[in-house]
Structure formats: C-alpha cells, structure tokens
Amino acid sequence: MLLVSSFLPFFGYLSIFWWIDRLHPYGAIISQMALSILACIICYIVMRYMIYRLRDQCKLTHQLPNWAAGFHLAFVIALIFALMVHPLMVNGQRLLPIWVAIPLGLFLIIFGSLIRLSAMTDSGFSLAHAYGVYLVFPEDGLHIDKKVYAFLRHPLSAGVICISIGNGLIRNNILALLTALIFLIPILLQMKLEEDELIERFGDVHRRYMKETRALFPRWRDLGRLLNLVFFIG
Numbered sequence: 001m002l003l004v005s006s007f008l009p010f011f012g013y014l015s016i017f018w019w020i021d022r023l024h025p026y027g028a029i030i031s032q033m034a035l036s037i038l039a040c041i042i043c044y045i046v047m048r049y050m051i052y053r054l055r056d057q058c059k060l061t062h063q064l065p066n067w068a069a070g071f072h073l074a075f076v077i078a079l080i081f082a083l084m085v086h087p088l089m090v091n092g093q094r095l096l097p098i099w100v101a102i103p104l105g106l107f108l109i110i111f112g113s114l115i116r117l118s119a120m121t122d123s124g125f126s127l128a129h130a131y132g133v134y135l136v137f138p139e140d141g142l143h144i145d146k147k148v149y150a151f152l153r154h155p156l157s158a159g160v161i162c163i164s165i166g167n168g169l170i171r172n173n174i175l176a177l178l179t180a181l182i183f184l185i186p187i188l189l190q191m192k193l194e195e196d197e198l199i200e201r202f203g204d205v206h207r208r209y210m211k212e213t214r215a216l217f218p219r220w221r222d223l224g225r226l227l228n229l230v231f232f233i234g
Helices: 004-021 027-061 068-090 099-120 127-131 155-171 174-182 183-201 206-210 220-233
Strands: none
Touching: 004 068, 027 068, 027 174, 027 183, 068 174, 068 183, 099 155, 099 206, 099 220, 127 155, 155 174, 155 183, 174 183, 183 206
C-alpha cells in the first residue's frame, strides 16, 4: 500500500516535472507553479471539507475508510515531497561560487532533515501520522509545545522548506532557487489551514501558543538554542 500510494505517485509527479521542464526555458517555474496550485486546491478541500465528513462517518464505524489513507499519501504527502525535490532537477547558469553554494545547500538540507527528525521524535510520530489519522480522529492528537515545538509551531514545514532551498542551492541557479521559493505557496496555505483546525481543536491553548511561538523562523535570540537542540541534543 505504501508503494502504490506514495512512492509511485511521487515518481509520477517527478516525471511530470521532468517533462514540462524541457518544453520551455521557464518550464521549471511553470510546472512548480502548476503543481503548487494543485497542492493548494487539494489541501483546501481536505482541510475544509473532507476531514469533517470523514469524522462524521468514522463516529459510526470507528475506523478510517480504506481509501482515505491512500488518498492522503498519494495526493498530499507524495505531492509535497515531489515539490520539495523538484529544485534539484532544475538546470541553469551558475549563480554562486561552488564553494559557497554547495556547503550552504548541504547545511540547509541537513538542518531541515534534523528539524524534521526532531519534530517527529518529539511528537511521537508514527505511521498513523503519515496516514493523517489524527485529522479524522482529533481526540488522538496531542498539543505539543516542548523541545523544537517551543521554538517553531511548524517544524516539519520548516524542515521541508530548508531542504527545498538547499536543493536549489545545490543546483546553484536562479531558476532552481525560484522553484524552491514557489514551494512556499502550498506550505503557507497548509500551515494556515492547520492553524485553523488546531484552534478549533484546542481553542485558547493554541491561540496562546501562537502568540508565544514563531511559525517557521525562530526569533534571533532563540536561534542558537534551536541549533544546539537540533544538532547536539536531538
């Protein structure tokens, strides 16, 4: 199921990028924008309509429908990760000296990966999270504000953005970096929809957490502690 629902769609999205990128000099921008808009539409439908219907259905059956997990993996998870990887496929004229672009890109990729790993560890991440079960059964979700979540409300999103920009720096051209920045569009929308859903679930607890914590980028005074947590404490 994992293979069919996530890996095959993931490589399918990459194939679409590869094909469109070669049709036009700005094909990478066109394809990234097109699939980013698709991701926005899907996320909006899922978060605004689908999860509420599934919740009503699951109150009666007490289990997730067979199609729901596959849909989430194929049209949300696989698409987001394809958008993240796409900048690594984009060709163009060199933008920065290699000795600047490669180390900086690798640092962002490693940093983004470690942020995601830390966030998944701190939140008790399981396969159920990948399936989106916590959206349908909100009573199984926890409000976490410790460790990496004390500095960032959306460390998983921060991680994929860092990796995407790191991929753009590895390719070291302006089109790759613009492609990475376009990835911010679905991520920011997804974050807004998640915030609304968390406020609905946790109310004033989450509103207070939003006032005390940054969404994607930590406060300057917290940056050193976040780096120490991610790289040395884990």
